[in-house]
Amino acid sequence: MSAHTAHTLLTVAVQHLWHAALLLALVLLVVQRARLSAEARSWLLCGAFALAAVSPLLVLLPREAVTVAEAAVALPTAAQSTPLPASAVPAAPASPTASLSAFVPTALQALAMIWLxxxxxxxxxxxxxxxxxxxxxxxxxxxxxxxxxxxxxxxxxxxxxxxxxxxxxxxxxxxxxxxxxxxxxxxxxxxxxxxxxxxxxxxxxxxxxxxxxxxxxxxxxxxxxxxxxxxxxxxxxxxxxxxxxxxxxxxxxxxxxxxxxxxxxxxxxxxxxxxxxxxxxxxxxxxxxxxxxxxxxxxxxxxxxxxxxxxxxxxxxxxxxxxxxxxxxxxTPRLGTPTVVAPNSDTATRTASAQAERLLDAAAEGDLAQVRQLVQAGVAVDTQLAGDGTALIAAARHGQLATVEALLALGAAPDLASRGDGNPLIAAARRGHLPVVERLVSAGADVNRIVAYDETPLINAARSGDVDTVAYLVNHGADVNLGVVADAGQWRSPLNQARNSRVRDYLMQRGAVTGRR
Structure with missing residues (x-):
């Protein structure tokens, strides 16, 4: 059982305890003393019992919607600098606080297992x-x-x-x-x-x-x-x-x-x-x-x-x-994954049109003349299509470096996310297109950007198996231990998503650890 699942179960348990206690107090103060028929009293108690059992599941609801910028995880200054090789970092002695931090997840998992x-x-x-x-x-x-x-x-x-x-x-x-x-x-x-x-x-x-x-x-x-x-x-x-x-x-x-x-x-x-x-x-x-x-x-x-x-x-x-x-x-707190929306809501919700489809097709094919013509004709450079993303995402996905250059010059946002399609840097890292990755990073793309359902650029690069792309992102500030909770509570990190031993060895050399940090 993962630590995340154990934490969710015990959060449900804690919420249930005070929900049920509140309902029991209401029953004792109101329902039992109310001048009701026996029939009505039984069904009211039935409703109270059902509420006590079901209401704690509110913790599984998604949190409030946040923008892509708000979803990014703030990294410490040390994480933004180039990490040192593991051999250059002296091993710190285990402190009582570190020991307690290691013990708490295990204790939570044990309690959750006892419940199950x-x-x-x-x-x-x-x-x-x-x-x-x-x-x-x-x-x-x-x-x-x-x-x-x-x-x-x-x-x-x-x-x-x-x-x-x-x-x-x-x-x-x-x-x-x-x-x-x-x-x-x-x-x-x-x-x-x-x-x-x-x-x-x-x-x-x-x-x-x-x-x-x-x-x-x-x-x-x-x-x-x-x-x-x-x-x-x-x-x-x-x-x-x-x-x-x-x-x-x-x-x-x-x-x-x-x-x-x-x-x-x-x-x-x-x-x-x-x-x-x-x-x-x-x-x-x-x-x-x-x-x-x-x-x-x-x-x-x-x-x-x-x-x-x-x-x-x-x-x-x-x-x-x-x-x-x-x-x-x-x-009741919410533990579900928040809905992430793009900061340009007017652009992100633009109705797909034939011209928008032509723009994305041209970007994917590297047709620079068509891209410039459509943008100059009034097609928003960051317009989105479900299942395809933006023109910059399409160009990055297909490794069209010249088209990426042109779209950035036309004002395309290097970090704009599209639900289900990631963002330009994630799309390029997923395919191992290193030149495109380098250009997007130089344009200001965040190497630690988290996009709902598409993780981070480094996780996607590790999954591609291209160690050069992984090394570039790490050398430009990507956190080797930055992970996300994905479907069904699964913890995904660059290390556990690495496709081959070369990527795994490199990440471990740069300080990646197994398990959730």
């Missing part, structure tokens, strides 16, 4: 739970009498089945849900009490809770080290059970009667050891959670909260979540 290994373990356990749920689903025996007990309340595409492997009612099966009931409950509970428990499981099916649970437990496997996300998950599970209780109670005779049925079902489960699959939802829970569920059911008997009150509380909860989104968007 923990995530892998959590996902393996989740996969084991999926396999267990499939076994329960396949081994269950159809129970038409229990289907008839639910009647119209049985969700379409689902059924009730008996299973000796479960201690209490639960739902398994993402695509073909089955409500599993242990035979001992089916034989000991009265029909009204059993129907109440089945109504609770049917509510899980109607709400698509299995899908939500699958996503929730996957995210918990990813953020296995997050205490705040785990606390949000616990509150979400309780809210989900209370929402299903409320739905079942509305179909039952009363909230108090449903609470009695719930307690009878729990009492019947106490004597049997519960077995729960990772992808299953059921009515079992902690003692404190059961107390809150019963209290919520008894409140159904005390009258409903007015719809105006619910709307006000819902608006307040949504405003709290929106506030969280605004704060996190504003405060």
């Amino acid at each position: 290994l923990g995530t892998l373990w959590g996902l393996l356990r989740l996969a084991q739970g999926i396999w267990q749920a499939r076994r329960l689903h396949r081994a269950a025996r159809p129970a038409p009498a229990l289907d008839a007990l639910l009647g119209p309340a049985l969700p379409r595409g689902s059924c009730v089945a008996l299973s000796d492997a479960v201690a209490g009612p639960m739902v398994v099966g993402l695509f073909a849900p089955r409500i599993l009931v242990p035979p001992h409950l089916a034989s000991t509970l009265s029909s009204p009490a059993l129907r109440d428990l089945l109504l609770h499981e049917a509510a899980h099916v109607q709400r698509r809770d299995l899908w939500v649970t699958a996503l929730q437990r996957t995210l918990l496997a990813v953020y296995w080290w997050s205490p705040c996300l785990r606390m949000l998950g616990n509150r979400l599970e309780l809210a989900r059970e209370m929402a299903c209780d409320a739905r079942a109670a509305h179909r039952s005779s009363s909230g108090r009667d449903y609470a009695d049925s719930l307690l009878r079902g729990i009492a019947g489960m106490v004597q049997h050891r519960p077995q729960r699959a990772a992808l299953a939802v059921g009515m079992s829970g902690s003692r404190s959670g059961l107390t809150q569920r019963v209290d919520g059911l008894l409140q159904l008997q005390r009258g409903q909260v007015s719809w105006r009150t619910r709307v006000r509380w819902s608006a307040l909860c949504l405003a709290a979540l929106a506030t969280h989104v605004g704060v996190t968007v504003a405060a």
Whole structure:
């Protein structure tokens, strides 16, 4: 794992910790005390849980757009001078600061690796739970009498089945849900009490809770080290059970009667050891959670909260979540590659025309007369075409030294970049056109210019394998250790992009080091 990838992962982790802590505080202060229905509370908590898991990914967004000049890396004075041979530079003794600098990336990589290994373990356990749920689903025996007990309340595409492997009612099966009931409950509970428990499981099916649970437990496997996300998950599970209780109670005779049925079902489960699959939802829970569920059911008997009150509380909860989104968007750092634009925005965005195409073709072919004629006719000398760049880039790419001279005399910018085509010096270095490289440098082209997606002139020269071009750039101030982070976090430097051993040996002689500096 590269140091850049480890840094990105740990930045996501740090952002997640304060994002989740802020959301948990909002839940404790607002959502839990809001006078909302159990249904609304469960979905608000679901939104909070999803935000806590997703909002840290804001760090992967690109940074603000910068101009080509701003994207250049400022080099120390020593880097701008001609580097001494490695043999002429005395080896400095290792200092405590240097040792710490070498240790920190390794520590970051170790922490990131621990995170990934923990995530892998959590996902393996989740996969084991999926396999267990499939076994329960396949081994269950159809129970038409229990289907008839639910009647119209049985969700379409689902059924009730008996299973000796479960201690209490639960739902398994993402695509073909089955409500599993242990035979001992089916034989000991009265029909009204059993129907109440089945109504609770049917509510899980109607709400698509299995899908939500699958996503929730996957995210918990990813953020296995997050205490705040785990606390949000616990509150979400309780809210989900209370929402299903409320739905079942509305179909039952009363909230108090449903609470009695719930307690009878729990009492019947106490004597049997519960077995729960990772992808299953059921009515079992902690003692404190059961107390809150019963209290919520008894409140159904005390009258409903007015719809105006619910709307006000819902608006307040949504405003709290929106506030969280605004704060996190504003405060989360961005690590993505910035969008780089040319400083001459009016020129860079000029609409491609037939004359512009003729100018670039003439520059590539070395047709000096045509180049001069088109520029004098009004075609901007720095006009750009997607996929071809500017006339100066085209001439440099094809090694047309005379055309490069003419375009510079006509006012072409030696450092103007074009997205996907680099800049003139990069184009010449990439092909190993040393005379063109020399002319562009003498015209003021920056040997350490960084162009998004096209790296630096020295990296391109090293990739060309032309040691003479590499040596010229180094002798004119190119930093042998100046690298960039490319696609998928890959670190590219002149040394690791060198095409042959001659270039690699030369760069190492001039002080190039392996790894990221």
